[in-house]
Amino acid sequence: MIEEVKDIRKRILQTEKQISRIEEEGTVKDTVSGGMGGIQHFVVEGMPVPELRRKKLLLNKRKAMLIEKENELLELMNQVEEYINSIEKSELRMMFRFYYIDGMTWLQVAHKMNQLHPKRRVAYTEDSCRMRNTRFFQEN
Structure with a gap:
Protein backbone atom coordinates (compact mmCIF):
# COMPACT_ATOMS: atom_id res chain seq x y z
CA MET A 1 0.00 0.00 0.00
CA ILE A 2 2.94 2.31 0.67
CA GLU A 3 4.15 1.76 -2.88
CA GLU A 4 0.66 2.47 -4.23
CA VAL A 5 0.60 5.83 -2.44
CA LYS A 6 4.05 6.64 -3.88
CA ASP A 7 2.79 5.75 -7.35
CA ILE A 8 -0.25 8.01 -7.01
CA ARG A 9 1.99 10.89 -5.85
CA LYS A 10 4.22 10.35 -8.89
CA ARG A 11 1.21 10.41 -11.21
CA ILE A 12 -0.04 13.63 -9.60
CA LEU A 13 3.34 15.27 -10.23
CA GLN A 14 3.28 14.13 -13.87
CA THR A 15 -0.22 15.52 -14.36
CA GLU A 16 0.74 18.83 -12.73
CA LYS A 17 3.73 19.08 -15.10
CA GLN A 18 1.48 18.39 -18.09
CA ILE A 19 -0.97 21.09 -16.97
CA SER A 20 1.79 23.65 -16.45
CA ARG A 21 3.27 22.79 -19.87
CA ILE A 22 -0.12 23.32 -21.53
CA GLU A 23 -0.56 26.64 -19.70
CA GLU A 24 2.99 27.80 -20.55
CA GLU A 25 2.64 26.97 -24.22
CA GLY A 26 -0.59 28.93 -24.22
CA THR A 27 -2.30 28.97 -27.54
CA VAL A 28 -2.04 26.33 -30.20
CA LYS A 29 -1.87 27.20 -33.90
CA ASP A 30 -2.94 25.08 -36.82
CA THR A 31 -3.43 25.70 -40.51
CA VAL A 32 -6.55 24.37 -42.15
CA SER A 33 -7.75 24.38 -45.74
CA GLY A 34 -11.27 25.19 -46.75
CA GLY A 35 -13.54 27.54 -48.64
CA MET A 36 -13.50 27.96 -52.40
CA GLY A 37 -12.95 24.26 -53.02
CA GLY A 38 -10.27 23.87 -50.38
CA ILE A 39 -7.81 26.34 -51.88
CA GLN A 40 -8.04 28.89 -49.09
CA HIS A 41 -5.86 28.40 -46.02
CA PHE A 42 -6.80 29.63 -42.58
CA VAL A 43 -4.73 29.83 -39.41
CA VAL A 44 -6.70 28.71 -36.38
CA GLU A 45 -5.34 29.71 -33.01
CA GLY A 46 -6.70 28.97 -29.56
CA MET A 47 -6.18 27.51 -26.12
CA PRO A 48 -6.62 23.71 -25.88
CA VAL A 49 -9.38 24.14 -23.31
CA PRO A 50 -10.87 20.61 -23.52
CA GLU A 51 -7.47 18.97 -22.95
CA LEU A 52 -6.64 21.37 -20.11
CA ARG A 53 -10.04 20.72 -18.52
CA ARG A 54 -9.54 16.92 -18.77
CA LYS A 55 -6.09 17.15 -17.19
CA LYS A 56 -7.38 19.30 -14.31
CA LEU A 57 -10.26 16.89 -13.72
CA LEU A 58 -7.80 13.97 -13.73
CA LEU A 59 -5.57 15.83 -11.28
CA ASN A 60 -8.48 16.44 -8.90
CA LYS A 61 -9.51 12.78 -9.07
CA ARG A 62 -5.95 11.65 -8.35
CA LYS A 63 -5.65 14.03 -5.40
CA ALA A 64 -8.91 12.72 -3.96
CA MET A 65 -7.70 9.13 -4.46
CA LEU A 66 -4.41 10.01 -2.75
CA ILE A 67 -6.20 11.38 0.30
CA GLU A 68 -8.38 8.26 0.46
CA LYS A 69 -5.41 5.88 0.13
CA GLU A 70 -3.32 7.83 2.65
CA ASN A 71 -6.17 7.63 5.19
CA GLU A 72 -6.55 3.90 4.52
CA LEU A 73 -2.78 3.42 4.89
CA LEU A 74 -2.76 5.38 8.14
CA GLU A 75 -5.54 3.19 9.52
CA LEU A 76 -3.67 0.03 8.52
CA MET A 77 -0.44 1.33 10.05
CA ASN A 78 -2.30 2.03 13.30
CA GLN A 79 -3.65 -1.52 13.31
CA VAL A 80 -0.16 -2.91 12.67
CA GLU A 81 1.28 -0.85 15.52
CA GLU A 82 -1.48 -1.99 17.88
CA TYR A 83 -0.83 -5.61 16.95
CA ILE A 84 2.92 -5.26 17.37
CA ASN A 85 2.43 -3.59 20.76
CA SER A 86 0.35 -6.57 21.87
CA ILE A 87 3.31 -8.95 21.38
Whole structure:
Protein backbone atom coordinates (compact mmCIF):
# COMPACT_ATOMS: atom_id res chain seq x y z
CA MET A 1 0.00 0.00 0.00
CA ILE A 2 2.94 2.31 0.67
CA GLU A 3 4.15 1.76 -2.88
CA GLU A 4 0.66 2.47 -4.23
CA VAL A 5 0.60 5.83 -2.44
CA LYS A 6 4.05 6.64 -3.88
CA ASP A 7 2.79 5.75 -7.35
CA ILE A 8 -0.25 8.01 -7.01
CA ARG A 9 1.99 10.89 -5.85
CA LYS A 10 4.22 10.35 -8.89
CA ARG A 11 1.21 10.41 -11.21
CA ILE A 12 -0.04 13.63 -9.60
CA LEU A 13 3.34 15.27 -10.23
CA GLN A 14 3.28 14.13 -13.87
CA THR A 15 -0.22 15.52 -14.36
CA GLU A 16 0.74 18.83 -12.73
CA LYS A 17 3.73 19.08 -15.10
CA GLN A 18 1.48 18.39 -18.09
CA ILE A 19 -0.97 21.09 -16.97
CA SER A 20 1.79 23.65 -16.45
CA ARG A 21 3.27 22.79 -19.87
CA ILE A 22 -0.12 23.32 -21.53
CA GLU A 23 -0.56 26.64 -19.70
CA GLU A 24 2.99 27.80 -20.55
CA GLU A 25 2.64 26.97 -24.22
CA GLY A 26 -0.59 28.93 -24.22
CA THR A 27 -2.30 28.97 -27.54
CA VAL A 28 -2.04 26.33 -30.20
CA LYS A 29 -1.87 27.20 -33.90
CA ASP A 30 -2.94 25.08 -36.82
CA THR A 31 -3.43 25.70 -40.51
CA VAL A 32 -6.55 24.37 -42.15
CA SER A 33 -7.75 24.38 -45.74
CA GLY A 34 -11.27 25.19 -46.75
CA GLY A 35 -13.54 27.54 -48.64
CA MET A 36 -13.50 27.96 -52.40
CA GLY A 37 -12.95 24.26 -53.02
CA GLY A 38 -10.27 23.87 -50.38
CA ILE A 39 -7.81 26.34 -51.88
CA GLN A 40 -8.04 28.89 -49.09
CA HIS A 41 -5.86 28.40 -46.02
CA PHE A 42 -6.80 29.63 -42.58
CA VAL A 43 -4.73 29.83 -39.41
CA VAL A 44 -6.70 28.71 -36.38
CA GLU A 45 -5.34 29.71 -33.01
CA GLY A 46 -6.70 28.97 -29.56
CA MET A 47 -6.18 27.51 -26.12
CA PRO A 48 -6.62 23.71 -25.88
CA VAL A 49 -9.38 24.14 -23.31
CA PRO A 50 -10.87 20.61 -23.52
CA GLU A 51 -7.47 18.97 -22.95
CA LEU A 52 -6.64 21.37 -20.11
CA ARG A 53 -10.04 20.72 -18.52
CA ARG A 54 -9.54 16.92 -18.77
CA LYS A 55 -6.09 17.15 -17.19
CA LYS A 56 -7.38 19.30 -14.31
CA LEU A 57 -10.26 16.89 -13.72
CA LEU A 58 -7.80 13.97 -13.73
CA LEU A 59 -5.57 15.83 -11.28
CA ASN A 60 -8.48 16.44 -8.90
CA LYS A 61 -9.51 12.78 -9.07
CA ARG A 62 -5.95 11.65 -8.35
CA LYS A 63 -5.65 14.03 -5.40
CA ALA A 64 -8.91 12.72 -3.96
CA MET A 65 -7.70 9.13 -4.46
CA LEU A 66 -4.41 10.01 -2.75
CA ILE A 67 -6.20 11.38 0.30
CA GLU A 68 -8.38 8.26 0.46
CA LYS A 69 -5.41 5.88 0.13
CA GLU A 70 -3.32 7.83 2.65
CA ASN A 71 -6.17 7.63 5.19
CA GLU A 72 -6.55 3.90 4.52
CA LEU A 73 -2.78 3.42 4.89
CA LEU A 74 -2.76 5.38 8.14
CA GLU A 75 -5.54 3.19 9.52
CA LEU A 76 -3.67 0.03 8.52
CA MET A 77 -0.44 1.33 10.05
CA ASN A 78 -2.30 2.03 13.30
CA GLN A 79 -3.65 -1.52 13.31
CA VAL A 80 -0.16 -2.91 12.67
CA GLU A 81 1.28 -0.85 15.52
CA GLU A 82 -1.48 -1.99 17.88
CA TYR A 83 -0.83 -5.61 16.95
CA ILE A 84 2.92 -5.26 17.37
CA ASN A 85 2.43 -3.59 20.76
CA SER A 86 0.35 -6.57 21.87
CA ILE A 87 3.31 -8.95 21.38
CA GLU A 88 4.82 -9.97 24.70
CA LYS A 89 8.50 -10.18 23.75
CA SER A 90 10.24 -6.83 23.46
CA GLU A 91 12.82 -8.24 21.05
CA LEU A 92 10.13 -9.35 18.59
CA ARG A 93 8.30 -6.05 18.91
CA MET A 94 11.44 -4.16 17.92
CA MET A 95 12.19 -6.46 15.00
CA PHE A 96 8.62 -6.22 13.71
CA ARG A 97 8.59 -2.41 14.04
CA PHE A 98 11.78 -2.14 12.04
CA TYR A 99 10.51 -4.49 9.33
CA TYR A 100 6.78 -3.77 9.08
CA ILE A 101 6.62 -0.10 10.06
CA ASP A 102 10.02 1.35 9.15
CA GLY A 103 10.23 -0.72 5.95
CA MET A 104 13.71 -2.10 6.62
CA THR A 105 14.94 -5.28 4.97
CA TRP A 106 15.71 -8.28 7.18
CA LEU A 107 19.41 -7.57 6.73
CA GLN A 108 18.91 -3.99 7.96
CA VAL A 109 16.82 -5.30 10.86
CA ALA A 110 19.66 -7.66 11.83
CA HIS A 111 22.21 -4.81 11.75
CA LYS A 112 19.95 -2.56 13.81
CA MET A 113 19.30 -5.29 16.37
CA ASN A 114 23.06 -5.95 16.63
CA GLN A 115 23.62 -2.21 17.24
CA LEU A 116 21.00 -2.21 19.99
CA HIS A 117 22.30 -5.44 21.58
CA PRO A 118 26.10 -5.35 21.08
CA LYS A 119 26.84 -7.75 23.97
CA ARG A 120 24.51 -10.49 22.75
CA ARG A 121 26.32 -13.84 22.64
CA VAL A 122 24.97 -14.84 19.22
CA ALA A 123 24.65 -12.02 16.70
CA TYR A 124 21.45 -11.44 14.78
CA THR A 125 21.53 -12.41 11.12
CA GLU A 126 19.18 -11.77 8.24
CA ASP A 127 18.06 -15.41 8.31
CA SER A 128 17.63 -15.55 12.09
CA CYS A 129 15.38 -12.46 12.05
CA ARG A 130 13.34 -13.82 9.14
CA MET A 131 12.96 -17.21 10.84
CA ARG A 132 11.86 -15.62 14.13
CA ASN A 133 9.19 -13.80 12.11
CA THR A 134 8.10 -17.00 10.35
CA ARG A 135 7.97 -19.02 13.58
CA PHE A 136 6.01 -16.33 15.36
CA PHE A 137 3.29 -16.28 12.71
CA GLN A 138 3.19 -20.07 12.47
CA GLU A 139 2.61 -20.28 16.21
CA ASN A 140 0.10 -17.44 16.29
